Structure formats: C-alpha cells, structure tokens
Amino acid sequence: xxxxxxxxxxxxxxxxxxxxxxxxxxxxxxxxxxxxxxxxxxxxxxxxxxxxxxxxxxxxxxxxxxxxxxxxxxxxxxxxxxxxxxxxxxxxxxxxxxxxxxxxxxxxxxxxxxxxxxxxxxxxxxxxxxxxxxxxxxxxxxxxxxxxxxxxxxxxxxxxxxxxxxxxxxxxxxxxxxxxxxxxxxxxxxxxxxxxxxxxxxxxxxxxxxxxxxxxxxxxxxxxxxxxxxxxxxxxxxxxxxxxxxxxxxxxxxxxxxxxxxxxxxxxxxxxxxxxxxxxxxxxxxxxxxxxxxxxxxxxxxxxxxxxxxxxxxxxxxxxxxxxxxxxxxxxxxxxxxxxxxxxxxxxxxxxxxxxxxxxxxxxxxxxxxxxxxxxxxxxxxxxxxxxxxxxxxxxxxxxxxxxxxxxxxxxxxxxxxxxxxxxxxxxxxxxxxxxxxxxxxxxxxxxxxxxxxxxxxxxxxxxx
Amino acid sequence: xxxxxxxxxxxxxxxxxxxxxxxxxxxxxxxxxxxxxxxxxxxxxxxxxxxxxxxxxxxxxxxxxxxxxxxxxxxxxxxxxxxxxxxxxxxxxxxxxxxxxxxxxxxxxxxxxxxxxxxxxxxxxxxxxxxxxxxxxxxxxxxxxxxxxxxxxxxxxxxxxxxxxxxxxxxxxxxxxxxxxxxxxxxxxxxxxxxxxxxxxxxxxxxxxxxxxxxxxxxxxxxxxxxxxxxxxxxxxxxxxxxxxxxxxxxxx
Numbered sequence: 001x002x003x004x005x006x007x008x009x010x011x012x013x014x015x016x017x018x019x020x021x022x023x024x025x026x027x028x029x030x031x032x033x034x035x036x037x038x039x040x041x042x043x044x045x046x047x048x049x050x051x052x053x054x055x056x057x058x059x060x061x062x063x064x065x066x067x068x069x070x071x072x073x074x075x076x077x078x079x080x081x082x083x084x085x086x087x088x089x090x091x092x093x094x095x096x097x098x099x100x101x102x103x104x105x106x107x108x109x110x111x112x113x114x115x116x117x118x119x120x121x122x123x124x125x126x127x128x129x130x131x132x133x134x135x136x137x138x139x140x141x142x143x144x145x146x147x148x149x150x151x152x153x154x155x156x157x158x159x160x161x162x163x164x165x166x167x168x169x170x171x172x173x174x175x176x177x178x179x180x181x182x183x184x185x186x187x188x189x190x191x192x193x194x195x196x197x198x199x200x201x202x203x204x205x206x207x208x209x210x211x212x213x214x215x216x217x218x219x220x221x222x223x224x225x226x227x228x229x230x231x232x233x234x235x236x237x238x239x240x241x242x243x244x245x246x247x248x249x250x251x252x253x254x255x256x257x258x259x260x261x262x263x264x265x266x267x268x269x270x271x272x273x274x275x276x277x278x279x280x281x282x283x284x285x286x287x288x289x290x291x292x293x294x295x296x297x298x299x300x301x302x303x304x305x306x307x308x309x310x311x312x313x314x315x316x317x318x319x320x321x322x323x324x325x326x327x328x329x330x331x332x333x334x335x336x337x338x339x340x341x342x343x344x345x346x347x348x349x350x351x352x353x354x355x356x357x358x359x360x361x362x363x364x365x366x367x368x369x370x371x372x373x374x375x376x377x378x379x380x381x382x383x384x385x386x387x388x389x390x391x392x393x394x395x396x397x398x399x400x401x402x403x404x405x406x407x408x409x410x411x412x413x414x415x416x417x418x419x420x421x422x423x424x425x426x427x428x429x430x431x432x433x434x435x436x437x438x439x440x441x442x443x444x445x446x447x448x449x450x451x452x453x454x455x456x457x458x459x460x461x462x463x464x465x
Numbered sequence: 466x467x468x469x470x471x472x473x474x475x476x477x478x479x480x481x482x483x484x485x486x487x488x489x490x491x492x493x494x495x496x497x498x499x500x501x502x503x504x505x506x507x508x509x510x511x512x513x514x515x516x517x518x519x520x521x522x523x524x525x526x527x528x529x530x531x532x533x534x535x536x537x538x539x540x541x542x543x544x545x546x547x548x549x550x551x552x553x554x555x556x557x558x559x560x561x562x563x564x565x566x567x568x569x570x571x572x573x574x575x576x577x578x579x580x581x582x583x584x585x586x587x588x589x590x591x592x593x594x595x596x597x598x599x600x601x602x603x604x605x606x607x608x609x610x611x612x613x614x615x616x617x618x619x620x621x622x623x624x625x626x627x628x629x630x631x632x633x634x635x636x637x638x639x640x641x642x643x644x645x646x647x648x649x650x651x652x653x654x655x656x657x658x659x660x661x662x663x664x665x666x667x668x669x670x671x672x673x674x675x676x677x678x679x680x681x682x683x684x685x686x687x688x689x690x691x692x693x694x695x696x697x698x699x700x701x702x703x704x705x706x707x708x709x710x711x712x713x714x715x716x717x718x
Binding site: 264271272370371372373375 | 549558562570573582584586
C-alpha cells in the first residue's frame, strides 16, 4: 500500500478514541449494574437497560462527530494526493481502482483504530475498577470485563470509519489524468454538483425544524409534552444546519477574521480560512457540534434550575433535593459530551497540519518575497485562532438557543413557573469554553507553524513542488 | 575585503564562490570557483544546460541559499554571513523575483499581490511609490485587472503582475527564473520586452536565468555556465549567435 501511515495517524486516533469511549461507557454501565444488582435484585433489569440506552446515545454522538471528522480528513488527504492519483490514472489505472485503494486504507484504519480503542477501553475499565476495589470504594464483586455487547461499539466504529473513508474518497472520481501532465493549478473546485441538492435539503430541514421547535416551545407553555415536539424540531433543524454549514460558516470565519487586525499576516490568514468554504466548513463543523451540545446541556440545566427555583418559592416541598441531582447530571453529561468535542478537536488539529503541508509552495513564495519566519508562524496561529473562534462562537449561539428551547418546552407549564424566561448562561461554561478555544488554537498551530517556518524559500522557485 | 560598488558600477558580485551538496563519495559540485559581477542597470542573462549550476548561482545571489565557500555581495552589503532574518529583510526591500510558475498569492487580488512587499514591511506605499506603482500598472496593461484574482488571469497577465510586484519596491536587483518557461511565444516575447524596457527606461538591474536563446537575446549581456563554472561572457547577441555558441559548447563537451 502506498499510503504512508503518517497520513492516517489522526484517523486512527479518532477511531481509537470513539471505540475506547464506547467500550468504556459499556464497561462502566456493566459495573454499575453489577453493583446495583448486589444491592437490590429486583431493580436490576430496568436500571441496566436504561443505563445502556444512555450509553448508546452518547456513543452515537461520538461516532457521528468521529464520522464527520474522518470523512473530512480523507477528503483532505486526497486533495493532497491529486498529482499522484492523476499520474496513476495517466498510466492507466481507473478511477474506481483508485477509489477502492483509498477505501481499503479506510478499512485498515478502522480495523486498527477500533481494535486499539477496545484494548485501551477494557484496560482503563479494569484498572479503574481494581483501583476502586483496592481502596475499598466499591465491594469486590464478580465484575465482567468482556461482555459480548462490547463488540457492538467496536464494530460500529470500525464500520463508520470505513464508510467515512469511502464517502471522503468521492473526490478521487474527479481527478483527471490531465492533471498529471499540465502545470496543474491548485485544487480549487468544490463539489458543486452535489452542493445544490444539499443546500436545498439543508434549508428545508432547517426551516421545518425551527417551525416545529417554536411550536414545541409554545406548546410547552401549556403542557410538558411540548418537549417531545421540541426534540423532533431540534433534531431536524440541527441536521439541516450541519448539512448547510457551508452557507454560514464562511461568514462566521470572516467575522472572526475581522477580529484579527489588518497586518499582512492577519489578512492573508483571514483569506486562507475562507479560501475553500466547503473545506473550512467541514473542518470546523465537528467542533461546532461538540460546543453546541455542551452549551445546550449547560444552558438547559441552568435555565431549568432557575425555573425550578422560581417554582420552589411557590411550592417548596415538591422540589426538595432536585438541585443536587441536577448538578451531578450536568457534570456527567458535560464530561460525556466533552469527549465528542475532543474528537472534533483532533480533526481540526490534523486538518490544519495537512493544509500547511499542502501549501508548501505558497509559504515558500512568501518567504522568498520577504516574510520572516515569525510572520509565517503568526499567520498560521491567526488562521488557527480564526477556526477556533468561529466554531466556538457558532456553537455557543446554537447551544444557547437549543438549551433554552429545551428547558422552556419542558418546564414552561409547571406549577409556579414564570412562563417565558430568558436563557441563563452559566458563566463557568463561558470561561471553560473560551479557555478550551485558546488551548485548541495553541495546540493546533504548534506543529504546523514549526513546519511552516522550516520551509525553504527555494521551494517556491522549484518547477515541481 | 573592502569593496566600493559605486566605483565599480556593480550591483551584485560573487567571488570564488563554490557550492557542494552531500559529502564523501557522493559529493556533487554545483558551483566551482565562480567569480562574476553584475553591472548596475544591466539586463544580464545567465545561460547553461540543466545541471550547469545556473539556478544554484541565482539562489545564492538572491540570498535564498548559502554558499559552501566564497563571498556574495549585493550592492555594498556582504550577504554571505547574514542570518535568516536579515536575509529576509534584504529580499523584502532590495530584491525582486519573477518565477517561472508566476507564483502569485491566490487569495489576494492583483493589487494585493503587487502591494504585498510593502504589506510585509507593515507600511503603505508613500505618494511617490504609489505614483510609480500606478505607472507600472498602466504600462504593464493591468489597469482593468487590479481587482481580479490570479486564477481569472491568463499566464501572460499573471507574469505581468509578478513583474509589477518585482519592480514595485524599486529593488537593487530583480531575479527572473525562466520567466517565459510557462508562456506561449507571443506572451513570452511581451514579457521579455517589458523586462528589457524596465532595464533601459528605468535603469532596473535584472538577472535572468534561462536556457532559451530567444529569451537571452533580449539581454545586454550573456553569461554561460557549464559544470558549475563560467565558460563564456558575451555582450548582446542575436538568438542565432547564442544558439550556435550553445551548439559548439555541446560538441566540445
């Protein structure tokens, strides 16, 4: 196989993280069930089933984000391989053969990643349980570490990785043999054919979803059933927004770019970030999803808490002890969702690295024309900051809107509730998210920036890069 | 070594320049004891077959690569021992480049590309410089194109933008690396005439690396390199004379 392992490090990591996450969730669920069974045999089945359902909901979110990241990574890798693929096409390889080769790489990546993740997940669960038993935190029961159900998340991750590679490899079909001969320009065409259908679907889904969501909120003022309507509206509109990311992410990136000042390196970075709207949208949407989910849960529970507090004043006995449960829930959920955000962050870091690798010649040109190493470095950092800020900004807005809608639909009608409320945003969340964005910017730009400054200006003069 | 360039009328020179790659048995000598000077205001062509060292010579003179031994001067600055940052500033302010593959920044429009060297310096062109750039844009026939992006331009137009960018800062020396290599013959002749005009009308010093006798016939002076050495130095010649000299070089080898 001609693929270097280096190309696929990030995809293997994403698959391993998703698989480890799924395995660990099920292991924890299993251990909790064992504990509960020892306490109270009668409730075992019900608790075990609901815990497993919760585990699968979070696994689905992680796999979904992972799939988007992997698809995007493969598309980016192929963009960088255009010349090689064109050469093979010229010699007589068919585009199907080329695509199959890429899909095979996805197969191997999925296999290795999900297996590594499974091993890591089991090992982590085993270590954690043994430690807790050792310190007397939990009783020493017959915990099972290899239940057959573990195969489910592992195979889901393997299959989605393979599928994502297949979808991401679509681009191979557009490479013509001519690109090997001509002094081919940089890849600039977007998948414009599939784009129109997607845009229409995105807009239709978003509008229908938002209408249903508003209905849910209104219904929530009279009945708690509003939340069920709201969930449907939320899923539809969010799917529409993810599909239509190319319609609004470039604007968000441009706005973020304005914050960066007007020095030459900031302006070039801003232009780079919106150069291929399709690509930068895919690059950031994973992170947008992660931040939206975290924010949604945090805002929902905070708003929820405020409404409960209001209601408590009217009827103190009814809501005793609710506070403690809520804050435990929000912590657990944030950690679980945070894992998806981590996967999305891996994808963004990797994509920035790849895009620097693919821009060697252009960076060489800037060096030849008089960009100092420091200026090139700053340009990469600014570009990275722009992606983080745009993703975090959009994620926060969406999360606040969805979180508020959820709380409103669920509690708008409860006894003593004030009806419509304004969303309350926990300040701790804002601080954490901003800190995370800053860290991500720094981490994402470290290695690309170092690599970029190592590019010799002579690269720009070479006829073949 | 004291060197007064105004007195010698040289814009750049190298002395006893050698460049080798690798070591031991695998050593490749790209330049072997080369000493040349480029005259102020001259359009100089550097010719030679592939592997003759002409590109290496240009890279070293432009501060893009460092020599193994010998010294390199740009004007009265010895650039041999300059660090990366100083070389960067030198390229930004005192050297211009025109490459074979046009090499414009794809995210900037025509005017953005032309003004890039000023932007890199964190300043806007002053009134005098602005007038000069407007004059360049007009004489290069780019006036209707200033807001276009590079991908919307033909190869010849892109190369004219690159020339405007190279001349915009009025550098000591413009390096052109096979500037017509990717152009059809008509656009190629246009680009060469523009370079020659920049030299005669504005006194711009230009060093052009090429293997094309027609391109070299536009130059005031032609230097021939072979196997890392300067083998011939002649004044303006016709394409036929240059071709026949190159053929004689081939048969002598």
